[in-house]
Amino acid sequence: MTNYTASSPVKTACGRTALAARIVDKYFSTDRDDRFRQVLQDFIDDMSVAVASQHPEGRMLALVGGSGAGKTLTMEKAIKHVNGLDDSNFLRLTTPSPCTLKQLGRVVLERLGYPLQRELADHRIWEMIRYHLKEHGVRFIWLDEAHHILGRGSDSELTKLRDVLKSTMQQREWAVSLILSGLPVLSAFISGDRQVERRSQTFRFQPLAFPDDVDLVREIAYEIVANHAGMAVHDEIGTDEFIHRLIVASEWGLGSAITLVRRAVLFAYSQAGADAVVGVEHFAEIYAEERDCSADSNIFFAADWQEIVPSNSRLDAALPARPKRKRGKTA
Ligand SMILES: Nc1ncnc2c1ncn2[C@@H]1O[C@H](COP(=O)(O)OP(=O)(O)O)[C@@H](O)[C@H]1O
Ligand SMILES: [Mg+2]
Numbered sequence: 143m144t145n146y147t148a149s150s151p152v153k154t155a156c157g158r159t160a161l162a163a164r165i166v167d168k169y170f171s172t173d174r175d176d177r178f179r180q181v182l183q184d185f186i187d188d189m190s191v192a193v194a195s196q197h198p199e200g201r202m203l204a205l206v207g208g209s210g211a212g213k214t215l216t217m218e219k220a221i222k223h224v225n226g227l228d229d230s231n232f233l234r235l236t237t238p239s240p241c242t243l244k245q246l247g248r249v250v251l252e253r254l255g256y257p258l259q260r261e262l263a264d265h266r267i268w269e270m271i272r273y274h275l276k277e278h279g280v281r282f283i284w285l286d287e288a289h290h291i292l293g294r295g296s297d298s299e300l301t302k303l304r305d306v307l308k309s310t311m312q313q314r315e316w317a318v319s320l321i322l323s324g325l326p327v328l329s330a331f332i333s334g335d336r337q338v339e340r341r342s343q344t345f346r347f348q349p350l351a352f353p354d355d356v357d358l359v360r361e362i363a364y365e366i367v368a369n370h371a372g373m374a375v376h377d378e379i380g381t382d383e384f385i386h387r388l389i390v391a392s393e394w395g396l397g398s399a400i401t402l403v404r405r406a407v408l409f410a411y412s413q414a415g416a417d418a419v420v421g422v423e424h425f426a427e428i429y430a431e432e433r434d435c436s437a438d439s440n441i442f443f444a445a446d447w448q449e450i451v452p453s454n455s456r457l458d459a460a461l462p463a464r465p466k467r468k469r470g471k472t473a
Contacts, residue, residue, distance in 0.1 A: 158411050165370040165404050169219060170362055179220045181345050186226040189281060189319045200311035204332055205323035207347025210398030213323045214286055231281045239290040243302050247271060254278060268306055276316035289324035292331055304335050311341055349394030356385045363403045367420045371407045376421030384422065391429050391441040393452055402428060
């Protein structure tokens with residue numbers, strides 16, 4: 143049990159808060175953004191052509207990638223750079239979890255400004271949705287976290303969800319295009335129905351690769367520490383091996399790597415203020431906090447770090463301690 147003692151004063155937070163505010167919103171645009179924006183623009187343009195045709199039909203664009211890859215933020219940024227998508231024709235929502243036909247319908251109706259006041263049958267809810275989508279002129283719906291569709295529900299619920307999304311795209315009198323972003327398992331949802339697959343295209347957020355992405359990740363790390371935060375970078379952060387460890391610690395996700403660097407910067411600041419030299423120890427500390435792991439399982443310290451699976455690190459902390467290994471680098 144923890145005994146109560148009068149706490150010592152915590153260091154003032156305002157410098158750290160100002161630093162956090164300075165670094166948190168900076169966006170790194172990569173060639174992935176350029177490629178995605180073009181795909182999104184073509185998708186929107188194809189919809190205007192389809193709407194003007196004799197047989198209007200919507201399509202589906204799937205953004206697929208691991209957690210922390212940057213799907214949500216990439217899409218948010220892209221929206222501002224493309225033509226033809228605005229508040230008048232575009233609805234964004236987070237897929238509920240668990241995602242049943244009723245729950246999804248409830249969320250869509252709410253976003254359309256019609257929160258359900260009483261229980262209604264699923265088909266009535268979706269009739270109302272179709273009516274209001276047309277009334278509001280909504281031509282595009284973005285379902286983020288769309289892998290929730292494949293949650294714990296039954297196969298028949300999944301089929302119903304697929305059918306309702308399909309008919310939303312196919313509705314002759316008011317066709318709607320769908321953008322679904324989520325984890326790779328989302329592909330199973332699309333491939334499960336040939337009619338859906340035929341109307342779909344997928345933009346994949348590839349995991350970071352070593353050594354191909356070393357320069358990109360190193361540049362980003364330096365940019366955050368030196369330029370965004372205005373702090374000193376320890377030499378050890380420049381090595382290929384450190385960047386490799388950072389990539390693995392981030393489970394190969396670009397967004398997760400960016401977030402880890404930012405948190406290391408803030409931790410270094412909390413420790414030693416603006417004069418801190420941001421180095422491996424700060425990354426290791428943040429990793430240990432996040433994963434609740436022992437030093438042995440810490441990617442930034444362990445000699446056998448290539449054997450470590452970050453998502454299993456937490457389990458190691460609960461096991462009896464292994465003999466301590468020295469912090470080390472592989473050859
Ligand atoms: N290009 C980027 N520039 C700056 N920060 C980014 C970028 N991509 C992702 N991030 C950061 O990573 C976090 C996770 O990204 P997010 O888009 O939520 O990933 P996903 O949706 O794939 O799980 C974001 O909150 C943001 O802080
Ligand atoms: Mg996301």
